[in-house]
Amino acid sequence: MATVTAPATGAPAEHDVYTDDEQLIGGRQTLVTIGEKIGNVCLGEVPTPKGWWIMFLAGFTLLQALVIGLAWLFYLGTGVWGINSPVFWGVAIVNFVWWIGIGHAGTLISAILLLMHQKWRTSLNRFAESMTLFAVMCAGIFPLIHMGRPWLAYWLFPFPNNMAAWPQFRSPLCWDAFAVSTYFSVSLLFWYIGLIPDFAYLRDHAKSKIQQIVYGMLAMGWRGSAMHWRRYEKLYLLLAGLGTPLVFSVHTIVSFDFAVSIVPLWHATIFPPFFVAGAIFAGFAMVIWLAIPIRHWYGMKDLITEKHLDVCAKIMLGTGLLVSYGYFSEVWMAWYSQSTYEWDTTLQRMFGPYGWSYWLLILTNTIIPQLIWFKKFRTNEFLLFLVAGSVHIGMWFERYVIIVTLTRDHVPSSWGRYAPTLADYLVMFGSLGLFLTLFALFMRFLPMLSITEMRELLPHKAGGRDGHAVMENAK
Amino acid sequence: MSAPETPQTWGMLAEFDSADALITATRKAREAGYTKMDGHSPYPIGEVADELGFPRSEIGAVMFIGGMVGATMGFLMLTWVSWVEYPLNIAGKPYFSWSMFIPITWELLVLSASVSGVVGLLALCGLPMPYHPLFNVPAFARATKDGFFLSVEAADPKFDADATRAFLLGLPDVKSVEEVPA
Structure with missing residues (x-):
């Protein structure tokens, strides 16, 4: 590729100076400035921005909605929700799939892009991984509370018990329990391993005793030893290598929850790839939503440059097209198969009582994201933020459309209607509160970007190693 | 002194x-x-x-063994429960319907390989060492x-x-x- 970066033509560039040739690091950064820029936020040396307080307080308020919603649900049972025959899976499952989908972009950025030598991942991987963890936490709430008797959730796992009963291992719902808990555990390990050297930096440069103790404990005595780094890099690479197929397997299994049933339009082989593409699509929309505030509130424009937003927007566009192909394929297969039930359910989906949600989905997920073809929508943060918001709505409605398909079954006598209740919405928006609260705390107390990997990304002359070469170095 | x-x-x-x-x-x-x-x-x-x-770390071997143990134990557990201990007839499928065991076996492979890798890193490096x-x-x-x-x-x-x-x-x-x- 071009090695000489020409001065910006036309619109004035955000930065005139870049540390590296690929315009991934703005300003003149060194090993020291990178550490201070990221680490000083955790050490409380940067005044907490107003935006952070708005995010935290909004999230914390919504979190109370979750508490009320859960208390109400546990007191009276799942009858407080709108679920009833024929729709036994309501917005709880919509929210579950929505959150777990968002989670997947974190692992994609961390693991898959690492294996593909994408240097731009380095600025995004830490907060994207945190996004994954918090989104999976939010997702995990829904199947548990949907059980009706959530205190018996451990029955999902095999253990010898005096009832002499075991789980039904041929059920995708049982696979789901294993998939989601493995995904959470492995994401947590990957995240923590990445944080250890950064904790060591914070430990060594903390001013207050309490910071030294807490970050010191978390760093576990890391001293940057070359022997330790050798093992560390190998572990990091192998976790990325395992994480990549893990992402695909988890969302494939989530899609099996639907596809293994015999409901028309659910029983389709397109579901696994369609779900995985949708997950990446939604996840990149959330990465954009989180990257923009981080850039503004904490002045990280040097480390998350316009180029990063541009690349994220392009991936969102690409995966959005895959998802749109999925919508097309569903309709095409229903028509071409000449199956009465498939085609009739398709017509019901488009023009039945919930037809509005189908067209809203097409508008927000297929039509509006096409704006990203214009460069202005990739570089103007406000416009990009709006398009990403449209994707959030669209991906929620995608699962909603799948759920309300249940209102039109094979037998017209079993047809029905479904509407969520206040209790549904309390838990739904409450989970958003949990996510915002956790993410705000993460921004304040943990390094938002990987200090270690950003330092490696620095060019040689700035003291770095010219990019993360874990693929070559891990032995 | x-x-x-x-x-x-x-x-x-x-x-x-x-x-x-x-x-x-x-x-x-x-x-x-x-x-x-x-x-x-x-x-x-x-x-x-x-x-x-120190041209090559031990982590690869540790994770390989961990993953293989996890996957093998997982598959045997699934087989034993579904075939011997608690046979259920699900839609007429055979008790040893091994293809239905693959998803959980795979998840257990990833989980045990990752956990053994992290434990291995800490143990080999002698961490935590405050x-x-x-x-x-x-x-x-x-x-x-x-x-x-x-x-x-x-x-x-x-x-x-x-x-x-x-x-x-x-x-x-x-x-x-x-x-x-x-």
């Missing part, structure tokens, strides 16, 4: 300007016959580990910032406080050499 003539020392710590200087210094120290040494840097430098004679003699040197805080260090342990058969200090001071691009109290 009389003041000891030569204070107990853990070893010597030399600081360098850049990653490349640390690589060169490690090579020279190895060629000079030092064996018990280590490099310390804010980010991984594979060449330093190469020079230290105290280490190197932390007694104030300058060592730069090892997580912009400093590149080479430490030579007193346990090294070739170690001699004065000779080693002189040797380290003679290396190219060396910034400082300090004694590490035990």
Whole structure:
């Protein structure tokens, strides 16, 4: 590729100076400035921005909605929700799939892009991984509370018990329990391993005793030893290598929850790839939503440059097209198969009582994201933020459309209607509160970007190693 | 007690300007016959580990074994439960419907490989280790910032406080050499 970066033509560039040739690091950064820029936020040396307080307080308020919603649900049972025959899976499952989908972009950025030598991942991987963890936490709430008797959730796992009963291992719902808990555990390990050297930096440069103790404990005595780094890099690479197929397997299994049933339009082989593409699509929309505030509130424009937003927007566009192909394929297969039930359910989906949600989905997920073809929508943060918001709505409605398909079954006598209740919405928006609260705390107390990997990304002359070469170095 | 003539020392710590200087210094120290040494840097430098004679880590083997054990145990558990202990007739499928066991087997493979990798890293590196003699040197805080260090342990058969200090001071691009109290 071009090695000489020409001065910006036309619109004035955000930065005139870049540390590296690929315009991934703005300003003149060194090993020291990178550490201070990221680490000083955790050490409380940067005044907490107003935006952070708005995010935290909004999230914390919504979190109370979750508490009320859960208390109400546990007191009276799942009858407080709108679920009833024929729709036994309501917005709880919509929210579950929505959150777990968002989670997947974190692992994609961390693991898959690492294996593909994408240097731009380095600025995004830490907060994207945190996004994954918090989104999976939010997702995990829904199947548990949907059980009706959530205190018996451990029955999902095999253990010898005096009832002499075991789980039904041929059920995708049982696979789901294993998939989601493995995904959470492995994401947590990957995240923590990445944080250890950064904790060591914070430990060594903390001013207050309490910071030294807490970050010191978390760093576990890391001293940057070359022997330790050798093992560390190998572990990091192998976790990325395992994480990549893990992402695909988890969302494939989530899609099996639907596809293994015999409901028309659910029983389709397109579901696994369609779900995985949708997950990446939604996840990149959330990465954009989180990257923009981080850039503004904490002045990280040097480390998350316009180029990063541009690349994220392009991936969102690409995966959005895959998802749109999925919508097309569903309709095409229903028509071409000449199956009465498939085609009739398709017509019901488009023009039945919930037809509005189908067209809203097409508008927000297929039509509006096409704006990203214009460069202005990739570089103007406000416009990009709006398009990403449209994707959030669209991906929620995608699962909603799948759920309300249940209102039109094979037998017209079993047809029905479904509407969520206040209790549904309390838990739904409450989970958003949990996510915002956790993410705000993460921004304040943990390094938002990987200090270690950003330092490696620095060019040689700035003291770095010219990019993360874990693929070559891990032995 | 009389003041000891030569204070107990853990070893010597030399600081360098850049990653490349640390690589060169490690090579020279190895060629000079030092064996018990280590490099310390804010980010991984594979060449330093190469020079230290640690060309390949054990993590790959640890994770492979962990993953294989997890997958095998998982598959056997699924088979035993579904075939022997608690046979259920699900849609007329055979009790040993192995293809239905693949998803959980795969998840257990990933989980056990990852957990054994992380436990293996910590165990092999001797972490957590909140105290280490190197932390007694104030300058060592730069090892997580912009400093590149080479430490030579007193346990090294070739170690001699004065000779080693002189040797380290003679290396190219060396910034400082300090004694590490035990």
